[in-house]
Amino acid sequence: MKRIIPVIAACFVMTVLVDATVDAQRTPQNVQVLTDLSTRDIREYMKSVSSGIGEKCDYCHNLKDYASDEKETKLIGREFIRLVEQVNEQVTAINSNVMKKEDLQLVTCYTCHAGELTIISEE
Numbered sequence: 251m252k253r254i255i256p257v258i259a260a261c262f263v264m265t266v267l268v269d270a271t272v273d274a275q276r277t278p279q280n281v282q283v284l285t286d287l288s289t290r291d292i293r294e295y296m297k298s299v300s301s302g303i304g305e306k307c308d309y310c311h312n313l314k315d316y317a318s319d320e321k322e323t324k325l326i327g328r329e330f331i332r333l334v335e336q337v338n339e340q341v342t343a344i345n346s347n348v349m350k351k352e353d354l355q356l357v358t359c360y361t362c363h364a365g366e367l368t369i370i371s372e373e
């Protein structure tokens with residue numbers, strides 16, 4: 251019995267540690283716009299951000315700390331995520347008597363960037 255108790259105690263401590271790690275992965279640490287999303291959903295969303303502007307994750311992130319705001323490009327990215335969210339609020343508010351909901355396409359980074367950081371606009 252004396253030997254079993256420390257083993258059980260060690261298992262308990264390990265379970266708590268594993269839970270804490272999983273939690274840290276699930277709960278976003280530093281979001282101001284994508285506040286309704288889990289970390290998993292944010293990662294999915296970020297794939298479309300990356301391909302939409304043609305840049306990898308490290309363009310905006312310190313890959314050891316995704317929550318960090320140390321890169322200026324992440325701050326710019328946040329403003330554009332906000333812009334996209336606001337535009338899409340308006341898109342979904344378009345009068346359904348005039349245009350059917352199923353005909354509406356949501357705006358993404360790709361809508362303007364077409365897979366490139368630099369916007370090419372011709373008059």
Ligand code: HEC
Pocket residue numbers: 277278279280281282283284285289292293296297299300303305306307308309310311316317318323324325327328329331
């Ligand atoms: C154009 C810049 C940009 C790119 C590229 C980008 N991200 Fe992000 N990412 C952001 C911004 C901005 C936020 C914070 C969003 C907010 O404030 O709502 C964020 C948040 C996150 C978070 C949540 C971090 C936290 O606070 O806990 C994760 C995880 C993440 N990104 C992963 C990725 C991955 C993986 C990729 C590549 C597939 C990627 N990001 C590409 C800008 C970017």
Ligand code: HEC
Pocket residue numbers: 299302303323326327330331334357358359360361362363367368369
């Ligand atoms: C309504 C059109 C539009 C949408 C949608 C859009 N952008 Fe942009 N973005 C622009 C314009 C215009 C510029 C300025 C382009 C330039 O200076 O070459 C820009 C510039 C940027 C820059 C700075 C580029 C640089 O060279 O410094 C980043 C980063 C960026 N956008 C990220 C994003 C991300 C991430 C998304 C999606 C969440 C997004 N944008 C969605 C129009 C848009």
